Amino acid sequence: MPIPRDARKTRRRSNAAAATIHDVAARAGVSVATVSRVLNGIAVVREETSRDVRAAAKFLRYVPNVAARSLSIRRSQTIGIVLPDVHGEFFSEVIRGIDLAARREGYHILVSGSHNDPGEMLEVVETMRGRVDGLMIMAPDVTLAPIEELMARELPVVLLNAAARTGDAITIDNFGGARAVMRHLHELGHTRVAFVCGPLHNADARERLRGYRHAMRGMETAALRALEFQGAFTEESGFAAGQKIAASLPRPTAVFAANDSMAVGALAAFAAAGIRVPESMSVVGFDDIPIARYVAPPLTTMRVDIAELGRRAFALLLDIIINPAAHTARRERVATTLVVRGSCAVAKSASTRQTRPHRAARVPGSGREKGEVL
Amino acid sequence: MPIPRDARKTRRRSNAAAATIHDVAARAGVSVATVSRVLNGIAVVREETSRDVRAAAKFLRYVPNVAARSLSIRRSQTIGIVLPDVHGEFFSEVIRGIDLAARREGYHILVSGSHNDPGEMLEVVETMRGRVDGLMIMAPDVTLAPIEELMARELPVVLLNAAARTGDAITIDNFGGARAVMRHLHELGHTRVAFVCGPLHNADARERLRGYRHAMRGMETAALRALEFQGAFTEESGFAAGQKIAASLPRPTAVFAANDSMAVGALAAFAAAGIRVPESMSVVGFDDIPIARYVAPPLTTMRVDIAELGRRAFALLLDIIINPAAHTARRERVATTLVVRGSCAVAKSASTRQTRPHRAARVPGSGREKGEVL
DNA sequence: CGCAAAAATGTAAACGTTTACACGAATCGC
């Protein structure tokens, strides 16, 4: 449908449709190339011309058409984020961290959540292809990990918090964090420490378990297994585990829950069972979610800087996008920090005075030590 | 740089760059128009041709270039979501709800959070223009509301949970919910009910306050004001308010906190002050955030179906996008549900037996009644 | 003042789709 350009232009200006670069060029009395150059600051343009163009653009409320631009430069200035189907503020924090970093660099983020099976995830990745310059995939489930490796050659991909063995990834220092928690409990004199485990298909859960076991090494396996309770990272499962722990004999003096939600559930179970925390039972969590400091008693936990996780992941992804050839796979680890609150006390059998734990306990901010990584 | 088309095509197929519709057409021995028709199911194409095209596309791992498509059809199949700079699972739930609904309709979502001043928000909206087919703006702050009205004529916009007086919007039934909470407390015999208010620039907070005051009507203003405590929707502010309430004389028999976070904070304050809940003090929250059921005692609260909020907002936005001309502004309200847990009991002065509140209390799911809306 | 070099700007192809219109081949009614 060949419409003469000038006719088209007339129509365009008459109704309310958005102004194009041609409109700006016409109004400023220059060519589209010049307009493009001015607006992108790409080449030397005479000061006066530049002013005219800017004025025309402003007057027409010109906004470049992103699709056309993407088509031309073959980049979308957008990255995709694929999240698993899990709720909670963990994810909003991750998005926040990424968004903050991305906006600084002029990138937008396309989000898709709610996928826990490889098929659906692959489908999402497929529809994002071509729409994004790079992909960030959060796949804590070990069973999901292999999929992304397929994509790696086609699109820059960073795995968040994942179990994959290859490619670029950012993970939380779960192992080191778990060991630091255990060290804290040991310093308080606890030796009989129960563990509430997260879902076993979750890579974070596994690593935390590994840290726990590493600290408990020397115990015979049977005795160790008796101290481990299965959970699912939910308050509910933590509550159930807490009930079992309350009923177990001999009862542990401390509980390390693999995340805060389960710790909160366990706390509720102990309260219901009449077990006082921290006097008769010490409890530690992992993540430092916001309510951790408002439960009774305030929860001692391992803080994970989630926004930092997002920030670092974006930096890594950008590095790949900018120079895919020169990039060599990196795997980074985000440190964790012990936050001491009121849910732990000196073990009954081991202590004399109430003040000792305060000397022994790490102050917030020093939770991770040199050389404790894997 | 005029490169003959066939030369270009050769280059293209030789290195690893993505296949285009031309490659598919060439391989299937048809024209690009036919390929487009097959892949979009837009017109009648002979079964055999269709098969060939599909096979060629599959073989070449063809994925349509979204930018080119957007440019051509002048739509991006993407909607933008602008969130304020607030954390917490409320937002991840909203995104979840929208994402679910959007994906079903083949839409993607572009997210941008972290804006609490009009300037930054406007900037974000500006950069999203042209990139999205419609916008969803969450602006609980009354001061932010006016901005979007500017945009309304340029781009389909739905306000979530906002204070604007015009345009399309989805809001929570804060007023009705607050009244239902108060009715529940009245039925338990409470007349001296304190209120912990959210930030006054927040429209949700204002409506909940209005519901509270409506229920307390008949009280003289001075006495009423003495029962209102300022908070900020945070646990911390709830804790502070709880301390003040604990010290106030005569002490209220119940507290209605404008959100769960503050209710949790107040609970902690009462525990610290030795005030037993629910025996000496009833507490109700608003939102039903996940931990609500795991604090001690489990919190009675008003549930807001957040995912539903997102779902309805998307449906509304889609309606505008599809037929902007025929659309007439709608303002919808999402209902809330009273969830009775253990944080409320019959008022001391009014009751005889412990069982009565259970008869009087509404069961979960029946919190909202006909005719109680504004 | 004249000419070469540098600077500023213009021209038009390319990015990969969609789709109005054109066109040839079946199919139909009589």
Next chain:
DNA sequence: GCGATTCGTGTAAACGTTTACATTTTTGCG
């Protein structure tokens, strides 16, 4: 059996940018 439909397919313009190259204007220098 032959014009009129219908059906299937192809051709090429259009979407709004960017940018290589061409062209014009300015500047510098003898």
